[in-house]
């Protein structure tokens with residue numbers, strides 16, 4: 001109570017003295033002790049819960065359940081969703097899958113990526129991007145990241161291309177957009193397909209075009225944490241009708257789309273069953289009604305947060321390429337530089353921030369690629385595909401120092417923290433200013 005009164009009289013006093021309101025936040029924060037040192041936490045209420053649902057979801061899930069039409073062949077929800085998502089993104093074709101990983105596996109498979117091929121990929125991604133390549137007994141070739149945007153460095157792609165390269169797989173990590181102009185140019189020059197991993201980038205745009213429609217194909221995830229959730233789920237976009245039919249067959253045990261369900265024709269491809277259920281399709285159609293509104297709120301809040309964090313020394317919010325006309329903000333990412341925080345280690349900074357009531361994490365850790373991949377490929381099948389020499393040379397070809405540095409400096413906020421009121425951003429900045437003001441004391445504690 002007295003804390004609140006003090007604060008209020010401080011605000012009144014400074015306002016009366018004609019001191020700018022902007023000074024109130026930092027000055028007041030400096031007066032408080034960090035929560036980790038026994039002070040009052042900046043924020044006591046939780047951030048908005050995710051996923052969001054209401055009677056729209058309840059109704060449609062119950063109706064689907066009662067209809068008994070749980071499989072896409074019997075119902076209409078998945079078909080409807082594919083149409084709606086294609087319309088929304090401007091893609092000619094959309095194939096829904098049961099997950100983002102399987103969307104990637106199907107896209108790679110339909111494009112003919114197979115044993116012994118190499119696929120160029122960013123190391124700063126969720127492991128599924130890599131495991132999808134490995135499912136085809138293809139070798140992921142890591143190209144280092146651009147330290148400012150955290151995306152694959154397009155200037156380093158060409159040097160990684162060999163006669164085994166079969167595709168380029170950029171990831172729009174965090175919902176920010178990889179440099180598609182440069183990536184598509186190098187792909188065109190070498191006649192390589194581009195598979196966009198847009199699993200974190202629903203509604204993001206490159207020069208006004210939705211991502212996932214700029215490359216040969218684009219893959220999305222609807223796993224529950226993603227910006228468009230259905231528990232599990234995924235989709236593949238393409239403007240190439242022939243490729244779409246191959247992708248369809250790959251995700252449906254080689255079966256071509258048929259009118260009569262027992263008049264199967266088979267496409268000559270490898271395949272599996274990656275079909276989306278009607279429950280997922282029904283959920284997605286309901287979730288899509290909120291997609292644009294939340295995308296807008298995230299964008300407004302993220303831009304405002306960047307303006308606040310830019311004033312704190314030692315924080316470098318992620319930058320966007322000039323062609324990125326919309327960021328999906330699946331993650332709000334920035335670099336934390338300990339030197340300007342009295343050398344307070346990043347993990348201690350995260351601890352202090354979490355204690356202030358601001359949930360945050362350090363993001364991806366560098367995967368021990370050298371041991372992980374070599375051990376994963378130490379099978380009879382893989383040894384038939386890759387020579388010992390190729391596997392020995394692999395780590396040398398995939399040195400990624402910028403990626404490793406970023407893994408030690410990154411700080412992430414999740415997308416649900418960006419869907420509340422603008423004042424939530426003020427609290428995030430206030431908590432960080434408080435930690436900055438007391439970094440020396442936190443270091444000693």
Ligand SMILES: *Cc1c(COP(=O)(O)O)cnc(C)c1O
Pocket residue numbers: 099100101102125126128129171197199200220221222223232233234
């Ligand atoms: C989530 C994600 C995937 C995998 O999607 P799932 O639906 O979880 O299988 C792939 N790539 C990236 C970048 C992701 O974030």
